[in-house]
Structures are given as structure tokens and as C-alpha cells.
Amino acid sequence: MHKLYATTLALLALGLSTPNMADTLSMPAGSEQSGIEMPIRGMDMDQVRAYYGAPQHIKSAVGQPPITRWVYPEYTVYFEYRQVIHSVPHRD
Numbered sequence: 001m002h003k004l005y006a007t008t009l010a011l012l013a014l015g016l017s018t019p020n021m022a023d024t025l026s027m028p029a030g031s032e033q034s035g036i037e038m039p040i041r042g043m044d045m046d047q048v049r050a051y052y053g054a055p056q057h058i059k060s061a062v063g064q065p066p067i068t069r070w071v072y073p074e075y076t077v078y079f080e081y082r083q084v085i086h087s088v089p090h091r092d
Contacts, residue, residue, distance in 0.1 A: 038075045038087035045070075045082045 039048045048070070055070035055077070062068075068079045078086045 036074050036089050038089070039077050039084045041084055041086065043084045045079060048077060048084060 039052060043051075052072065055072050057071040059069035059071065065080050067085075070077045070079070075087055075089045077084055078088070
């Protein structure tokens, strides 16, 4: 029993002393990254239209739950049902 305890402690000490090998990638949120003001998560379609105007294109809902895309000149807004779930700036 003592040998098992000593082995367990040695393995724990070895595991705790190894350096962390993971990298962290930190990216700012959409509008911070692109410098473009875009709709935020939780806004509804009426709020987006009132604040940002009519989109250039509206892509029909696809899937379940239905995901609709509104395309603006500099970004695309994704809606689940009627609420914004994500806004993505277009690549240059």
C-alpha cells in the first residue's frame, strides 16, 4: 500500500511540474476586430432594420431552427428565428 501511495505521489508531482504546452489565441469580437459597427446578439429583425437600414440582400431561412442571413455592404447578419445570433464582417 505504501508503494502505491509513493508511486501515485511521484506521478502527481511529475504531472504538476511539466510545463503547460497549450497556446492561447485571443481575438477581439467582431466590431472590435473590424472597426465596423454591426448588430449585436439578441437584437431582433425590426431593431436591426430600424438602426442599420434595409439589407442589400435577404437570404431565405435554411434548416431547423431556421437561420436567415441579411447581407449588408460590409458584413452579414445571421438570425435564428428573428433574433441576431452573429454578425460577421466581410473579408477584404
